[in-house]
Amino acid sequence: MTAVDGKVGFHIGDASSSYSQSVGGNTQIDAVSLRTLLLPLDFVDLIDIDVQGAEPDILAAATALVQQKVKRVHVETHSDDLHTNILKLFRSLAWRPHFIFAGNTADTTPWGRINFQEGTQSWLNPRLCTAAELRSTPTLQNPFSATLSGLGNRYRRDREDIARRG
Numbered sequence: 001m002t003a004v005d006g007k008v009g010f011h012i013g014d015a016s017s018s019y020s021q022s023v024g025g026n027t028q029i030d031a032v033s034l035r036t037l038l039l040p041l042d043f044v045d046l047i048d049i050d051v052q053g054a055e056p057d058i059l060a061a062a063t064a065l066v067q068q069k070v071k072r073v074h075v076e077t078h079s080d081d082l083h084t085n086i087l088k089l090f091r092s093l094a095w096r097p098h099f100i101f102a103g104n105t106a107d108t109t110p111w112g113r114i115n116f117q118e119g120t121q122s123w124l125n126p127r128l129c130t131a132a133e134l135r136s137t138p139t140l141q142n143p144f145s146a147t148l149s150g151l152g153n154r155y156r157r158d159r160e161d162i163a164r165r166g
Contacts, residue, residue: 001051002031003061034062043128044069050076056085067093071128077103077119090123096134098122100141109140 002008008031038044047070049055055075059066066073073090077083083102090097101107103119126134 001034001037001049001058002054003033003057004031005033005036006031034058035065038062038065038069041069044071046070046072046074048074053078053082055082056089059086059089063093067125067127069128071125072098072122073125074122075120077121079103083119083121086121090121094126095123096126096129096137097139097141098124098137099139 007028010027010029012027034047047066049058051058055077059073073095075086077086080103087100099109100121101109101114101116101119103116106113106115124134124137129137
């Protein structure tokens with residue numbers, strides 16, 4: 001998925017690495033925009049987007065349709081800048097955060113302690129959620145950026161997780 005329909009350069013790397021495929025390489029592939037995907041649909045309950053840094057461009061190019069048709073967007077963020085840009089985008093749209101956890105952190109959640117190698121954000125569209133849904137959905141977040149030097153262990157990723165995943 002890209003911001004516009006057409007051909008896009010794609011990097012095809014080592015299949016054994018989960019981070020080996022990304023937009024921006026020499027292999028030309030057909031790409032479909034989020035706008036094109038949303039046009040024929042009346043309603044989308046969830047978009048889960050993880051496109052290695054292209055999220056702000058893709059979402060910005062389809063903002064009107066996302067506002068009109070999408071109830072929830074879940075985004076994985078791969079850098080502090082990307083995390084901040086997604087925050088700014090959804091706050092400018094007046095969406096309600098469900099959870100926001102910065103990358104390279106750990107925190108206690110309703111599902112137990114989670115090590116966040118990458119950041120994660122989930123947003124609710126108040127135009128498509130009922131008042132009861134909005135009232136009953138808590139906002140869960142850790143208050144820090146990915147730079148946690150000098151802070152206690154509560155928000156520091158577990159050593160075993162860092163050793164296993166980097």
